[in-house]
Amino acid sequence: MKFGPVAIAEAAGCVLAHSLHLEGRSLRKGQVLSAEDVVAIAEAGINDITVARIAEDDLDENTAASKIADALVADGLTATSPFTGRVNLTASHAGLFRVDVAAVHALNRVDEAITLATLADNSRVDEGALLATIKVIPYAVPERAVSDALGAITSVVFRLLPNAVKTADLVLTETPGMKPTLNRKAETVTRARLTSLGVSLDAVHVVAHDERSVVRALKASKSDIVLLLGASATSDRADVMPAALVDAGGALHRFGMPVDPGNLLFTGALVGRPVVGLPGCARSPALNGADWVLERLVAGQAVDDEDIAQMGVGGLLKEIPQRKQPRTARATRVKKVELIMLAAGSSSRMRGEDKLLRHVDGVPLVRRSAEVALGAKVSAVHVVLPEGNADRLGALDGLAVNTVQATDWQEGMAASLRAGMKAISDDAAAVIVALADMPEVTAEHINRLIAAFDPAEDREICRSETADGTPGHPVLFSRRFFENLSDLTGDRGAKDILKQSSELVTSVPTPGQGAVVDLDTPEAWREWELAKG
Template sequence: MKFGPVPLSRAKGAVLAHSIGLEGQRLRKGRTLTAGDIAALDAAGIAEVTVAALDESDVDEDSAAAALADALAPDPAALGLKIAAPFTGRVNLHATQAGILRLDADALHAINRVDPSVTIATLPDARFVAPRTLVATVKVIPYAVPADVLNRAIAAAQPESLYVAPVVRDTADLILTEVPGMKPSLLSKGQAAVEARLATLGVTLASVRTVPHDTDALADALGEGGAALTLILGGSATSDAADVGPAAVEAAGGHLERFGMPVDPGNLLFTGQLNGRPVIGLPGCARAPALNGADWVLQRVVCGQDPTPDEIAAMGVGGLLKEAPIRPQPRSRGPVTARAPKVAVLLLAAGAARRMEGRDKLLEPVDAEPLLRRQAERALASGAARTVVVLPPDRPERAAALEGLDVRTVIARDAAEGMGASLRRGVLALDDDVDAALVMLADMPEIDTPHIDRLIAAFSPDDGREIIRSTSADGQAGHPVLFGRRYFESLAQLGGDQGARSIVAEAGEHLVDVPLDGVAAITDLDTPAQWAAWRKARGEG
């Protein structure tokens, strides 16, 4: 790859290295310069630009990042992962299920040692994650890398060097012990705290029993449980491996695995086995909601990743969880974990199709099914969290075409007013937890699932990318267009035939153009003649 300033005459097809603001538009870095871009730069009096020009042996940043991510997770669903579409040389991997993230640190280090241009970053090993949590990101730093560098990184990748182990023990028995003079509120407080902990892990509390703090009574209670694991919260702290809790496990026919752990708070935890099921003796700090060593053990155990004594011993590094005295205030919550944005597709299908000479263009057969159903299926197959289809009140055939699909339909009773009315109805129907809406026109047959995923991958409010607009390969603006939540209020105020062009025009640096293959972003079919020409181009006669 050659990097540096070049005259405009040599810039076409190269990658723009630094963003340039022009009147009415902004060319962002990473953009492949088109003839239209060159003309705009020339009109602005810019004689040269800094670009990256790829050699024949180079692999562009997006293709390289995608190839490495695929090598790390060749069957992502089986690993509890979802691979996002590449954008700006980055591919994010998200959890698809709750569970423990497991890493092969040596394999990941080997990738990062191949070359500084190819990287992978992850959350820590054994972190409990929720669905949609960002667990890893592959980033190719320059605009392209030599093929041999990429091949060495792929060779270093191990297919199971990262995965999410799901929750496999989803029920638990809780045994509380009480000592003379113990306040009943301590028992209820302990039960509530444990129940809340389990709920965050997707585990149900199957039974709760309260017995005296006595070895025989506790042993009898241990023999009665039938859940996947048993938790003991004693009325008195466990002080020795021969104390009441550990002794009761052995008296019931089980065995003690470990007493004590190098995590504070949480030192007085013990673990054991009884009838093939794990038993965890919780430390007294488990009555409080703050993070403690028992959380780390419990998270692993419910996911079938039972920690060995050596693994518990290794928790000491990083295991000082108490507040440092120099902190101005205690921690109010855990670290903020990035998650995949929740994007809804708004499939606009309320148009009147007046130019179709009596035919309904959205019911035209494409690949042996109505166009509307086909495009809804493509939206459903994407990384979008849900699909909302906006329909007119007088076309029941369109609703029938969607039968059996997991879409939400919204009737735009004022659809005759124009696209603005459909947009307004669709946005108002979105749930409060939706981060962005991808507005997709149902009469654009060349828009496919990978296009939708590419637009979603480009959305990043933290990086100022809040409106993502599709363009043709040569830079002509088109559809779909994705809008971040901050624009929902403006979209909900649209009316009549007023589309969202005014919102896009005022977006400034928050607007990012994403080129799609060929003319997919600008191909809509409004007349029988256009349909006939399109079918002929597809080889349908």
């Protein structure tokens, strides 16, 4: 790839390096300049521009990122659509994220243009968490560099381990004069800690703080894992709690860990089940060394001496003025995006026929459009219907969509949007507005909008455009525009928002002409059906 300024007459087919705002149109950085674009730039009086010229043996940024992502995807991981040379890998279920650290380092040494960033090895993640991101820095890279990067992936680099532990017993001890509220709080905190890991606290044994009582409780335990929390801190391997584990027929593996808070933890086993002696700090919900051990054990990972010894680097968890951070921080979740499907129009130009009930691929168009949305990476699909339209409602029967009835649908698109916005979840980061009468929109169109969405880079409105650059639908809006969408009036939809916030609008290329194909008349339907064959 060659990067630099060229005369405008030589720019056709090159990649625009920096966005240009011309009268009446904008050209985004990263787009391939057409002959028409070059004419418009010349007419604006610009004689040369900075471009990237992609060589025959280069791969464009998105193709390169996709190839590497495809090689990294493993069970439990999902790849987003590429955008600006980036593909994210997300978690399809909760679990423990394992990373082949050496393999990641090897890939990142191949070429400075190809980068892979990940969460730390042994990160506990929720469903939907962002696990890794592949970013190709320039607009294109040599195919050889991509081949070398793929060659560095010689084994499974990522694993997402589901829970192997489902249930837990908790043994609490008490001493004379001890406040009962202390153990009640300990039970509450421990239950919440386990629930966050997907584990049920099935039994709680409160016994005297002596070996015999603890032995009886251990022998009565039946769950997948046993947790011990003493009224007094464990001071030695021969102290009450670890000694009771041995007396019960169990094994004591390790006492003490290089993590603060959490130093006084011990680990062991009883009849093949893991046992964890919790440190006193586990009475608090704040992050401590026990959390790191539990996260691994719950995923079925053994935690041996070497594992605990290696927790020392990064094991100082106490908050200090120079590093204030919540101890309960968890892997960043991919932003939640919901979709509103507008299906309340009157089909006024169809001369008596309801276009949304016309069949495409054997099903009513409104159902097909909803199925497409359900196949995309959205958290929820809300279909807005005219109040009392039983036929359209019936066409959606059995689909996992939320139907919303617009009482004032005759007002126009704004009324449908207002109704749809009332259904959006409080924690949604963005909403995609889609039209039900667009038969060529696919899940890929929707996924590309989600992949492009990034408020940190001012990509807060992501608008679909066709392969030739014509803007269309669907359109994604970030949360900052929810109030605007909820206050719309008339039949202009969100056009005014797009116009007033043009600096936050990103055009997202999508396949074919699907972003502009809507069928409003019988003639348009016949023409489309003939072309479709």
